[in-house]
Amino acid sequence: MSAMIDIAGLSKWYGATQVLKDCSAAIATAEVVVVCGPSGSGKSTLLKCVNGLEPFQQGRISVDGVSVGDPKTNLPRLRARIGMVFQHFELFPHLSVRRNLTLPQIKVLRRSADEANAKALRLLERVGLSAYADKFPGELSGGQQQRVAIARSLAMDPIAMLFDEPTSALDPEMIQEVLDVMVGLARDGMTMIVVTHEMGFARKVAHRVVFMDKGEIVENAPTADFFENPGSERARLFLSKILQH
Amino acid sequence: MNYHWNWSIFWELSPDGTHTYFATLMLGTAWTLITSACAFTIALVFGSIVGVLRTTPYSWAMRLGSLYVDVFRNVPLLVQMFLWYFVLPELLPQALGDWLKQLSDASFYTAVVALGLYMSARIAEQIRAGILSLPRGQRLASLALGMTLPQAYAYVLLPMTYRILLPPLTSELLNTIKNSAVALTIGLMELTARARAMQEFSFQVFEAFTAATIIYIVINMLVTFAMRMVERRLTIPGYLGFKAPAVGH
Numbered sequence: 398m399s400a401m402i403d404i405a406g407l408s409k410w411y412g413a414t415q416v417l418k419d420c421s422a423a424i425a426t427a428e429v430v431v432v433c434g435p436s437g438s439g440k441s442t443l444l445k446c447v448n449g450l451e452p453f454q455q456g457r458i459s460v461d462g463v464s465v466g467d468p469k470t471n472l473p474r475l476r477a478r479i480g481m482v483f484q485h486f487e488l489f490p491h492l493s494v495r496r497n498l499t500l501p502q503i504k505v506l507r508r509s510a511d512e513a514n515a516k517a518l519r520l521l522e523r524v525g526l527s528a529y530a531d532k533f534p535g536e537l538s539g540g541q542q543q544r545v546a547i548a549r550s551l552a553m554d555p556i557a558m559l560f561d562e563p564t565s566a567l568d569p570e571m572i573q574e575v576l577d578v579m580v581g582l583a584r585d586g587m588t589m590i591v592v593t594h595e596m597g598f599a600r601k602v603a604h605r606v607v608f609m610d611k612g613e614i615v616e617n618a619p620t621a622d623f624f625e626n627p628g629s630e631r632a633r634l635f636l637s638k639i640l641q642h
Numbered sequence: 643m644n645y646h647w648n649w650s651i652f653w654e655l656s657p658d659g660t661h662t663y664f665a666t667l668m669l670g671t672a673w674t675l676i677t678s679a680c681a682f683t684i685a686l687v688f689g690s691i692v693g694v695l696r697t698t699p700y701s702w703a704m705r706l707g708s709l710y711v712d713v714f715r716n717v718p719l720l721v722q723m724f725l726w727y728f729v730l731p732e733l734l735p736q737a738l739g740d741w742l743k744q745l746s747d748a749s750f751y752t753a754v755v756a757l758g759l760y761m762s763a764r765i766a767e768q769i770r771a772g773i774l775s776l777p778r779g780q781r782l783a784s785l786a787l788g789m790t791l792p793q794a795y796a797y798v799l800l801p802m803t804y805r806i807l808l809p810p811l812t813s814e815l816l817n818t819i820k821n822s823a824v825a826l827t828i829g830l831m832e833l834t835a836r837a838r839a840m841q842e843f844s845f846q847v848f849e850a851f852t853a854a855t856i857i858y859i860v861i862n863m864l865v866t867f868a869m870r871m872v873e874r875r876l877t878i879p880g881y882l883g884f885k886a887p888a889v890g891h
């Protein structure tokens with residue numbers, strides 16, 4: 398079976414500095430992969446290459462068989478099928494929660510207003526925020542905003558979801574509510590790449606853990622192996638630091 | 643100083659034989675307002691386009707945008723008025739140039755274009771700064787949802803930018819109104835021109851310019867008030883500005 402997301406020999410430079418070095422990984426349909434590693438190791442950059450938000454110079458990435466780097470690829474159409482959740486939520490502050498969910502459906506997927514609205518309400522229900530449809534993002538807590546952001550991505554019926562440190566800007570008491578939504582998604586069979594340092598989440602739902610350092614994928618192992626017997630010294634060091642907290 | 647004050651001069655007939663001086667000042671006010679409104683519309687449209695160009699990922703667009711701003715911002719408004727009014731018709735093919743020169747209200751059209759483009763360069767700078775002040779993630783999130791770059795600008799970046807920029811745009815509108823007085827040099831009979839005409843014929847210089855000053859102040863206050871109302875209408879519930887972006891991303 399071919400992978401949902403296939404990254405092969407990916408290298409990327411910002412000017413003269415190389416930030417991704419020959420990265421390869423394959424993520425199968427319904428697989429959940431957690432990506433971790435020290436700050437500046439290239440995790441965010443890797444995610445942004447997957448949906449073509451950042452160009453790359455070498456290697457290839459394909460998502461559901463579509464080549465991301467191919468100049469002939471319709472990137473907006475591909476991105477519409479890949480959900481992305483950001484550290485700072487990035488809800489559109491001038492739009493109500495409902496409009497945040499319906500606008501992309503209407504403008505990008507050309508759904509009717511009624512259809513988009515019905516979908517929005519279903520997803521708000523799923524993340525437990527039906528009562529907030531007509532609030533504005535600024536009136537919500539961080540955890541609620543992030544759940545809305547996840548619902549906004551889900552409204553596009555994505556074939557895969559990318560999360561870039563979705564809980565690291567949240568107050569501790571709000572982390573769990575967001576993780577719960579993500580666990581639900583994983584259990585429902587969503588294909589997910591999650592950059593996070595929430596190792597509890599990784600243990601619970603990740604099929605594999607990818608460890609990055611200095612632009613390289615140092616480790617790509619089944620979750621249990623990664624935690625019990627990390628193959629590299631760098632991963633061991635990172636784990637001992639992060640698990641102390 | 644033995645100046646002969648005469649406040650009733652406003653109700654005397656002006657040399658045109660039909661209007662009182664007061665009526666001529668009102669006509670001038672109307673020209674000032676219509677010229678400013680048209681010029682500001684042009685300034686907003688062109689300023690937005692150029693401001694957006696300067697924030698796109700395309701280097702040709704950025705260069706084109708900054709060339710535009712440099713040209714229209716750095717040449718004095720008066721010179722630009724003269725160029726559009728006196729020089730442009732000579733550079734065009736004869737027939738077109740003649741048609742331009744004979745256009746009735748040519749000074750009005752010229753003033754609108756010259757003032758509009760001059761102000762558009764200033765507004766382009768505001769728009770550019772406004773867009774760049776938004777968190778980078780807003781653009782990324784729009785694109786990640788599958789929006790094209792024009793859609794991201796139209797539905798996400800510009801609506802926020804205009805809200806943030808309402809106060810500075812208000813002062814650019816006030817500047818446009820003040821700068822419209824320069825159009826008297828190409829013969830537009832706007833408010834300042836009417837005050838000067840009144841002063842020339844009646845010799846009541848203080849009355850004429852006191853009246854003009856008061857009218858400008860009233861316009862200024864009305865515009866400021868109206869923009870406050872707009873600002874209030876566009877207030878976003880719960881919005882306190884964007885959080886400072888975290889380091890390292």
Ligand SMILES: Nc1ncnc2c1ncn2[C@@H]1O[C@H](COP(=O)(O)OP(=O)(O)OP(=O)(O)O)[C@@H](O)[C@H]1O
Pocket residue numbers: 411416434435436437438439440441442443889890891
């Ligand atoms: N737009 C950019 N221009 C130049 N260099 C960049 C840019 N974005 C990221 N970098 C550099 O690329 C490297 C990888 O950055 P990236 O954001 O992918 O790291 P990260 O693993 O996500 O880190 P963090 O845990 O802090 O989020 C860093 O050294 C960073 O300084």
Ligand SMILES: [Mg+2]
Pocket residue numbers: 440441442561562890891
């Ligand atoms: Mg990052």
